[in-house]
Amino acid sequence: MKMTMKTPLVEIDGDEMTRVLWAAVKETLLEPFVELKTARYDLSVTERDKTCDRVTHEAAAAILKYGVGVKCATITTTEARLKEYGLARLYPSPNATIRAVLDGTVFRSPILLESVKPAVATWTEPVVIARHAYGDVYKAAEMAVAGPGKAELVWTGADGSEKRVTVADMPGGGVLQAMHNLDASIESFARSCFRYALDAKLPLMFAAKDTISKTYDGRFREIFADVYAEYKDRFAAAGITYFYTLIDDAVARVVKGRGGMLWACKNYDGDVMSDMVASASGSLAMMRSVLVSPSGAYEFEAAHGTVQRHYYRYLNGEKPSTNPVALIFAWTGALSKRAELDGLAELAAFARTLEEAVIDTIESGWMTADLQPLSSLKPEKALDSWAFLEKIAERVRTTKR
Numbered sequence: 234m235k236m237t238m239k240t241p242l243v244e245i246d247g248d249e250m251t252r253v254l255w256a257a258v259k260e261t262l263l264e265p266f267v268e269l270k271t272a273r274y275d276l277s278v279t280e281r282d283k284t285c286d287r288v289t290h291e292a293a294a295a296i297l298k299y300g301v302g303v304k305c306a307t308i309t310t311t312e313a314r315l316k317e318y319g320l321a322r323l324y325p326s327p328n329a330t331i332r333a334v335l336d337g338t339v340f341r342s343p344i345l346l347e348s349v350k351p352a353v354a355t356w357t358e359p360v361v362i363a364r365h366a367y368g369d370v371y372k373a374a375e376m377a378v379a380g381p382g383k384a385e386l387v388w389t390g391a392d393g394s395e396k397r398v399t400v401a402d403m404p405g406g407g408v409l410q411a412m413h414n415l416d417a418s419i420e421s422f423a424r425s426c427f428r429y430a431l432d433a434k435l436p437l438m439f440a441a442k443d444t445i446s447k448t449y450d451g452r453f454r455e456i457f458a459d460v461y462a463e464y465k466d467r468f469a470a471a472g473i474t475y476f477y478t479l480i481d482d483a484v485a486r487v488v489k490g491r492g493g494m495l496w497a498c499k500n501y502d503g504d505v506m507s508d509m510v511a512s513a514s515g516s517l518a519m520m521r522s523v524l525v526s527p528s529g530a531y532e533f534e535a536a537h538g539t540v541q542r543h544y545y546r547y548l549n550g551e552k553p554s555t556n557p558v559a560l561i562f563a564w565t566g567a568l569s570k571r572a573e574l575d576g577l578a579e580l581a582a583f584a585r586t587l588e589e590a591v592i593d594t595i596e597s598g599w600m601t602a603d604l605q606p607l608s609s610l611k612p613e614k615a616l617d618s619w620a621f622l623e624k625i626a627e628r629v630r631t632t633k634r
């Protein structure tokens with residue numbers, strides 16, 4: 234008897250190798266055990282093109298409506314992709330669109346293995362990154378200018394008032410960029426970080442560069458301090474701390490530390506640092522990633538991209554050894570959140586079993602090519618993605634729940 238679900242899970246399909254693996258994960262590890270109930274949105278680049286990107290906005294709205302979504306990796310369009318797929322135009326990154334709608338914070342933590350030691354020898358616990366998912370360079374306006382001139386930043390208030398500041402008197406051509414953030418978004422970012430730190434009992438560090446960016450980063454620092462006032466007593470009771478530091482100091486502390494902390498990063502820092510933490514912990518594919526909105530909606534995803542090079546090999550008839558772990562953990566995260574919200578204990582137990590089966594399979598020496606050179610088990614060969622999924626399925630089938 235398969236397990237049943239109550240509320241549909243918002244399923245967002247994507248592109249290239251991750252789309253191929255998405256179908257394989259469902260077929261091998263989910264559908265044999267669970268009567269999946271999903272509201273499916275196809276965010277492949279061709280479908281986004283066909284719908285003028287409407288489907289991305291519909292998917293984001295569905296996550297707000299149902300509360301939990303799971304997303305495959307998607308192509309962010311570029312000139313090269315426009316030609317490759319014959320697209321009508323360039324579209325914004327689907328992740329940026331969804332993050333802007335959900336206005337959330339992305340929490341990313343490495344999936345640790347006994348047999349893969351992190352590149353940073355002192356790390357014994359995960360470094361969890363909280364990435365602000367709204368604004369900054371991801372919603373910036375940019376301009377290239379051909380010759381000398383004056384660049385100004387102008388704000389026109391709703392009441393018609395004006396603020397103006399000179400950016401630069403430019404002696405020649407160059408490039409300009411203006412970005413923004415909103416107090417309300419920074420505040421909800423801060424609040425979700427304090428809440429997550431309390432739930433996970435992790436000390437929290439927020440880092441920016443307010444010595445240089447006195448107004449912009451200074452505002453982030455102030456808002457974090459204000460929100461912390463509400464959490465101070467609960468932090469003390471939980472035996473955890475909060476502090477602010479400069480981003481360069483934060484990097485030094487993380488690299489010298491033992492992990493076991495929540496590091497709150499502005500949008501761009503979080504983008505870069507989460508890849509650094511993922512790679513230093515083993516592989517981009519060994520990372521959990523979840524976007525949490527202030528209204529309590531969750532989007533689980535793989536932190537890596539569509540693994541384009543492997544896809545071209547797949548199209549050539551090869552069976553690549555792409556690591557599906559982050560995709561599987563996106564599904565288990567989403568299913569266990571759905572189980573928690575709908576009171577489905579059996580589904581929650583299944584999600585736990587599947588995660589344990591993944592870890593046990595790797596710790597028994599069966600893994601994909603990205604982990605093989607890192608593993609202390611020194612396996613003779615790596616499995617292709619399909620053989621790896623089958624090894625996991627064998628374990629799930631034989632585990633008592």
Ligand SMILES: NC(=O)c1ccc[n+]([C@@H]2O[C@H](COP(=O)([O-])OP(=O)(O)OC[C@H]3O[C@@H](n4cnc5c(N)ncnc54)[C@H](O)[C@@H]3O)[C@@H](O)[C@H]2O)c1
Pocket residue numbers: 305306307308309310328517518534535536537538539540541542554555556557603
């Ligand atoms: N979350 C997302 O939707 C997301 C994130 C990043 C990039 N992208 C898109 O993905 C496409 C490819 O981008 P990219 O090549 O820069 O990033 P990528 O993460 O797909 O791949 C970068 C490299 O990391 C390794 N890698 C990543 N995931 C792996 C896995 N599961 N198993 C084994 N190795 C893995 C591979 O060596 C690969 O060459 C682009 O079109 C980009 O727009 C999407």
